[in-house]
Amino acid sequence: MTTSSPSSSSTTKMSLKLLVDKKAERVLFAEASKDFIDFLFNLHxxxxxxxxxxxxxxxxxxxxGKVYESIENLSNTYLLHENKNKDILLKPKTPIPPGFLLLSNYDTNINEEEIEPPKLYMCSNxxxxxxxxxxxxxxxxxxxxxxxxxxxxxVGKNKMEVKGYYGGGGEGGFVKEAVTYMVMDxxxxxxxxxxxxxxxxxxxxIKDVSSVEEMDVEFGVHEGIELLKASLLCNNVLTSVFHSNIKIKKESNVILH
Structure with missing residues (x-):
């Protein structure tokens, strides 16, 4: 797996091993580590x-998308608190560190001095x-x-507290590391x-085992966005995201034979 620091998380890549049905051009399942599962769970x-x-x-x-566009175009004249309301709606704060989509092992790299705890407000009266x-x-x-x-x-902000707030647990993330996970299509x-x-x-x-093949793919920011989009549209998410990889692999195998 290729990783990077949080500041350069856009270049972070995860490695996935897909089990593919070449004839049907579909992903049967993916073999994934903790990082990918934490990414999936973080989407919620x-x-x-x-x-x-x-x-x-x-x-x-x-x-x-139309609601989003309406908020963007709505004049401040109609807003109760002018730009503040737009920022709350268009730039919502999330309890996940920047670049979380592919922030591998962020629990060990996180700099607690750079993290702002949640801001709370009380009555001014x-x-x-x-x-x-x-x-x-x-x-x-x-x-x-x-x-x-x-x-x-x-008050607080010790390292374990920060890791727990952003990752869901003291050791960071949600699932244990010493386990390999199976992710269905x-x-x-x-x-x-x-x-x-x-x-x-x-x-x-699957009657013909020769039609099943392992395929190593990289999962980066682009694939992360595509997976999020596909998860809202269909049930064959992994096939949708990696269909071009499967097709290229299939064509190359045909040429070699």
């Missing part, structure tokens, strides 16, 4: 606004005795109605075993 932490932004409004599934907090500044206090724009100091994840592999070949009704 993305706010919908961030998903729209990642896919760009023109490629967004359904009509969410000194007479309000309810200690409610919010992540969104200027939210109306449910007790007295004043704006909650009094910034609260976050529809992104179903399970631990890998020889028994599960044989069962899957039977499930896919």
């Amino acid at each position: 932490r993305l706010p919908i606004g961030m998903v729209t932004k990642l896919l760009t409004k023109n490629n967004m599934v359904g009509s969410l 000194n007479w309000c005795r309810y200690y409610y907090v919010t992540l969104v500044p200027n939210t109306q206090c449910s007790n007295c109605g004043h704006a909650m724009d009094n910034s609260v100091t976050y 529809d992104l179903m994840v399970q631990p890998m075993s020889s028994i599960s592999c044989i069962s899957l070949l039977n499930k896919f009704n």
Whole structure:
């Protein structure tokens, strides 16, 4: 696996081993490590606004792209808090470090001094005795109605706390490292075993084992965005992302024979 520091995460590449049905030109499953599984699980932490932004409004599934475009084009005259409301909607904050899509082993490289903890806000009314907090500044206090724009100091930020906040656990990420995982074409994840592999070949009704081939591919930022998009459109996600690789491999094999 090729990795990079968080600051250069756009060049990070993961290695995946695909088991491909050459005749059907489809991925049966992928053999993946912790990094790829953490990437998949992290997708569930993305706010919908961030998903729209990642896919760009023109490629967004359904009509969410139009909502994004409407927010962009809406005059500040109609906004309650001018540009602040646009930033909240178009640039939503996510509890994942920048470049998380392919940030391999970020738990060991993370610089806690560069990480900002979540900003919390309390009611600005000194007479309000309810200690409610919010992540969104200027939210109306449910007790007295004043704006909650009094910034609260976050105490803590030790290394394990930061890693747990961004990665979901003390050791970073979500799944254990000393395990190989099987990712199905529809992104179903399970631990890998020889028994599960044989069962899957039977499930896919693979009679001719010679039609099945292993293929090593690289998974970078581009593939990450394509996977996110495909996961919203279809069930054969891995086949959709790597179909061109499969086709090239198949054509090269034909030429060699």
